[in-house]
Amino acid sequence: MSGTYLGLPSFPDAAHTSTHDTQLRANLTHATHTIRTKRATAINELPDWPQLRTAGAAIKDHTLHHLDHYLLQLETAVTNAGGTVHWATDADEANRITTHIIHTTGETEVVKVKSMATQETGLNEALHTAGIHAYETDLAELIVQLAHDKPSHILVPAIHKNRTEIRDIFHNEMAHWGRPAPDHLTDNPTDLAEAARLHLREKFLRTKIGISGANFMIAETGTLVVVESEGNGRMCLTLPDTLISIVGIEKIIPTFQDLEVFLQTLPRSSTAERMNPYTTMWTGTTTHDGPKNFHLILLDNGRTDTLADTTGRQALRCIRCSACLNVCPVYERAGGHAYGSPYPGPIGAILTPQLRGTTTPLDASLPYASTLCGACYDVCPVAINIPEILVHLRERVVQGGPVTVRGTRTTIKPAKGHAAERAAMRAGRWTLDHPTAWSATQRMAGATRRLHPRRLPLPGPAKAWSDARDLPEVPAQGFRAWWQQREKDTQRGKGEQK
Amino acid sequence: MRVALFVTCVNDLLYPDTGRAVVTLLERLGVEVDFPAAQTCCGQPQFNTGYRHETEPLVRRYADAFDGYDYVVTPSGSCAAMVRDNYPRIAERAAAEGRDDGLAAAAAAAVPKTYELTEFLVDVLEVTDVGAYFPHTVTYHPSCHGLRMLGLGERPRKLLQAVKGLELRELDGAEECCGFGGTFAVKNPDVSLAMGHDKVRHALDTGATILCGADNSCLVHLDGILRRNHAPLHTLHLAEILASTEQHPYQPTTTGATR
Numbered sequence: 097m098s099g100t101y102l103g104l105p106s107f108p109d110a111a112h113t114s115t116h117d118t119q120l121r122a123n124l125t126h127a128t129h130t131i132r133t134k135r136a137t138a139i140n141e142l143p144d145w146p147q148l149r150t151a152g153a154a155i156k157d158h159t160l161h162h163l164d165h166y167l168l169q170l171e172t173a174v175t176n177a178g179g180t181v182h183w184a185t186d187a188d189e190a191n192r193i194t195t196h197i198i199h200t201t202g203e204t205e206v207v208k209v210k211s212m213a214t215q216e217t218g219l220n221e222a223l224h225t226a227g228i229h230a231y232e233t234d235l236a237e238l239i240v241q242l243a244h245d246k247p248s249h250i251l252v253p254a255i256h257k258n259r260t261e262i263r264d265i266f267h268n269e270m271a272h273w274g275r276p277a278p279d280h281l282t283d284n285p286t287d288l289a290e291a292a293r294l295h296l297r298e299k300f301l302r303t304k305i306g307i308s309g310a311n312f313m314i315a316e317t318g319t320l321v322v323v324e325s326e327g328n329g330r331m332c333l334t335l336p337d338t339l340i341s342i343v344g345i346e347k348i349i350p351t352f353q354d355l356e357v358f359l360q361t362l363p364r365s366s367t368a369e370r371m372n373p374y375t376t377m378w379t380g381t382t383t384h385d386g387p388k389n390f391h392l393i394l395l396d397n398g399r400t401d402t403l404a405d406t407t408g409r410q411a412l413r414c415i416r417c418s419a420c421l422n423v424c425p426v427y428e429r430a431g432g433h434a435y436g437s438p439y440p441g442p443i444g445a446i447l448t449p450q451l452r453g454t455t456t457p458l459d460a461s462l463p464y465a466s467t468l469c470g471a472c473y474d475v476c477p478v479a480i481n482i483p484e485i486l487v488h489l490r491e492r493v494v495q496g497g498p499v500t501v502r503g504t505r506t507t508i509k510p511a512k513g514h515a516a517e518r519a520a521m522r523a524g525r526w527t528l529d530h531p532t533a534w535s536a537t538q539r540m541a542g543a544t545r546r547l548h549p550r551r552l553p554l555p556g557p558a559k560a561w562s563d564a565r566d567l568p569e570v571p572a573q574g575f576r577a578w579w580q581q582r583e584k585d586t587q588r589g590k591g592e593q594k
Numbered sequence: 595m596r597v598a599l600f601v602t603c604v605n606d607l608l609y610p611d612t613g614r615a616v617v618t619l620l621e622r623l624g625v626e627v628d629f630p631a632a633q634t635c636c637g638q639p640q641f642n643t644g645y646r647h648e649t650e651p652l653v654r655r656y657a658d659a660f661d662g663y664d665y666v667v668t669p670s671g672s673c674a675a676m677v678r679d680n681y682p683r684i685a686e687r688a689a690a691e692g693r694d695d696g697l698a699a700a701a702a703a704a705v706p707k708t709y710e711l712t713e714f715l716v717d718v719l720e721v722t723d724v725g726a727y728f729p730h731t732v733t734y735h736p737s738c739h740g741l742r743m744l745g746l747g748e749r750p751r752k753l754l755q756a757v758k759g760l761e762l763r764e765l766d767g768a769e770e771c772c773g774f775g776g777t778f779a780v781k782n783p784d785v786s787l788a789m790g791h792d793k794v795r796h797a798l799d800t801g802a803t804i805l806c807g808a809d810n811s812c813l814v815h816l817d818g819i820l821r822r823n824h825a826p827l828h829t830l831h832l833a834e835i836l837a838s839t840e841q842h843p844y845q846p847t848t849t850g851a852t853r
């Protein structure tokens with residue numbers, strides 16, 4: 097992934113700030129709880145939801161198993177339909193290809209439909225350096241761009257902002273980017289939408305290049321699919337002369353018919369709608385209609401390495417519905433920015449460390465950004481066992497082990513800073529594997545219990561615990577000792593009876 | 595029927611009352627319970643923190659300790675889930691790395707006989723009214739692993755509803771995680787506390803005097819927050835409520851203000 101997010105604080109440090117931001121917490125709780133309830137209702141309407149979930153997982157698994165085959169099939173189909181296919185192994189290559197295509201046209205402006213792949217590659221920053229202005233046209237993405245901020249949710253990038261904050265952003269920033277916000281703009285959602293519409297319409301009509309991602313790519317036909325709610329995406333996809341789509345290679349499905357599963361599960365799972373308002377599909381180029389040039393950039397950027405991991409590869413099934421974010425109690429408190437990646441929440445906690453590796457403190461902290469409560473696994477429409485992958489990645493962090501980096505099998509060392517924990521775990525395991533040692537530990541705890549303070553002035557784990565929680569008191573007699581005593585008493589009782 | 599109690603390391607060390615309550619309760623229901631002294635810990639803390647290799651001897655220890663019993667009953671949903679969900683996985687991974695050493699057999703033996711307490715009562719003994727008496731207002735927090743990994747469903751609440759004198763108060767956002775999460779509570783203290791405070795607030799809103807759970811790990815965290823804030827609410831393990839009768843009402847035997 098790109099360097100855009102490098103140098104960010106580890107998850108616990110970032111969450112320290114966000115959990116204390118009461119406005120942010122309130123915005124997030126309100127938004128996630130609303131969508132959570134609506135989603136549950138929409139899912140309950142479908143009696144065959146479990147089957148759809150299994151089917152979705154099966155289609156994705158099958159495709160991932162034969163990824164090479166389907167990607168080549170897609171390349172042929174797209175080329176036959178008049179498009180051009182490019183392969184990008186990493187973020188820099190994808191950005192280089194994109195910049196080159198734009199430079200060839202002589203244009204200096206592009207409109208973008210929301211695309212996670214381009215956030216992953218840091219395309220906007222790369223284009224900026226190359227003297228090209230990229231305009232986000234998804235409403236929430238526009239808000240984030242105008243606010244010089246980063247998205248904090250997969251589906252609702254501006255979930256952390258409320259409408260008064262949005263009014264202020266429009267009011268203060270729109271003029272610097274194009275058509276200013278109307279005077280006396282209120283924070284009424286209709287007025288805000290109208291302001292965005294007027295601002296964006298100008299750009300749609302002027303700009304000659306569109307940049308998109310895709311929700312799905314269909315191998316047999318070479319068709320790309322974008323699923324959205326606003327119609328702004330459709331403007332980007334149909335009005336410009338040149339369309340560049342940058343898509344992660346895992347977004348492929350074999351046949352047109354496979355879409356039937358995902359067009360049912362994706363909208364219900366993400367926006368709690370039976371059907372999303374706009375589904376745009378495009379296949380290469382067509383004379384007298386739509387873009388005259390179509391470029392598809394297939395992005396790897398850590399995906400084939402992820403595919404090489406038998407447990408972790410499930411993460412590539414993800415259809416980015418964001419249901420896992422909306423039910424996650426950790427995401428709700430910490431907010432999306434704490435994950436330091438375009439992929440926040442539970443899916444981010446497993447995808448980012450796989451795509452980027454676990455070498456930075458931030459990436460090494462992500463697999464721990466979960467209580468393993470399992471709510472994410474429950475809602476996932478493609479049944480990704482997120483807790484299983486989290487634990488698997490924790491192992492990678494603390495013990496190292498075999499991984500694939502850029503196609504080569506290597507063994508990585510444990511991430512820094514776990515030596516003390518590892519030693520403690522080993523010692524603990526030894527004690528627990530020797531019941532006599534374990535009961536001695538217990539007796540000692542009981543005997544010294546008066547010495548265990550309620551609030552520890554010590555640094556480290558005990559402090560993290562006792563800063564705001566009392567420690568439990570150690571009882572005088574543990575269960576084991578009580579049982580032994582009872583056994584003795586019964587024996588004696590039996591003896592006396594004789 | 596040979597039944598063994600797997601008391602769990604947390605209960606063994608910190609909450610012996612819970613273990614005693616399970617013994618009292620099962621004996622009252624006519625079950626003869628044994629406590630094999632070779633047991634220690636299921637390995638969940640190590641496994642969930644990423645030390646899978648360190649859990650392998652504990653899998654074997656568990657299987658050996660409970661060898662020869664028909665049922666292993668434990669008052670902890672997360673420890674039961676550890677055995678049932680993760681033991682086979684640990685054995686499989688060890689075999690793939692060339693270290694089977696009978697681990698697969700150990701896991702296969704442990705899984706089918708391991709029961710969480712409420713499962714054992716409802717599914718094996720087929721009782722929901724265990725003859726308990728507990729004249730207090732109670733609200734129930736279902737722990738995540740019991741709820742989602744084991745699918746305990748309505749079992750705990752059914753048992754509570756059948757307790758004489760007990761008034762069960764509905765907990766808002768009951769199915770949401772309390773924020774304990776094992777090492778999560780110390781690795782991510784801010785988020786853990788934010789979640790814990792919300793849970794505690796909802797529990798206080800019910801007006802109940804007892805916050806009941808079926809997993810002392812969650813309760814140690816919630817209890818710590820409650821006591822730090824001198825809140826008028828006490829945590830208690832479900833087993834201790836079920837063990838309580840008119841003749842022998844619940845009485846904490848451990849000294850101290852833990853509960």
Ligand code: SF4
Binds near residue numbers: 417418479
């Ligand atoms: S992991 Fe599952 S629930 Fe989360 S965004 Fe992806 S598909 Fe949706």
